[in-house]
Amino acid sequence: MDPEVLQALKKIQRDAVKREPRVEPELSGMDFIEFEFARLQALPFATTDAGSEADPPIAAEDVQLAMRLRERPAHWHSVTGAHLPEQGCITITADPEATRAEIASVLIHELAHAATPTPRSPSGRRTVHGRAFRTMLVRAAKEAYGLDLDPEAITWSSWRIDDAIVRELHALGGEWRLAVGS
Ligand SMILES: [Zn+2]
Secondary structure (H helix, E strand, O other): OOHHHHHHHHHHHHHOOOOOOOOOOOOOHHHHHHHHHHHHHOOHHHHOOOOOOOOOOOOHHHOEEEEEEOOOOOOOOOEEEEEEOOOOEEEEEEOOOOEHHHHHHHHHHHHHHHOOOOOEOOOOOEOOOOHHHHHHHHHHHHHHHOOOOOHHHHHOOHHHHHHHHHHHHHHHOOOOOOEOOO
16 A cells, blocks of 8 residues: 555545544455555554564554565464554554454554553563553453443453454454455
8 A cells, every 4th residue: 555545545534523433345465454444543542652672662653564464374373463662663464364353353463562562570581461451452442442341451461352342343243354355
């Protein structure tokens, strides 16, 4: 997607008052991923650069996306993602059978990393999926999709929150169960 188009899109999204869950059924595959990523980046939670270790820090709304659709399914996760804080970059790799909901869940998870400070334990170990992260993830799910997750969700493991987001999006019906490679 052209950078100028993306910028214009983000502006439109910022100006939009509507926050209900929605997808763009006419978009397929990579276009859907790019569109959804830009839409998520335009939300209030993404304005922070707290999760960035780049110099200067890069806000979640400005991180870059590198994505890849696999030709055939992998053995385990249908979608995997990573946030590379030093590079201001998020990577995502998806099976063709991955649903839009599964893609969205990973995108929002990685953007929540970019928006959340990563505390270090006294030994220097980074607490990547700590309470601050899980709180941001629950907040992002609310801003992005209007999801009211269980109030206890911030005490869950992060993968359980990821799963809940997928389940709730699938339950919305519509296009969320569409395979990204279809
Ligand atoms: Zn994570």
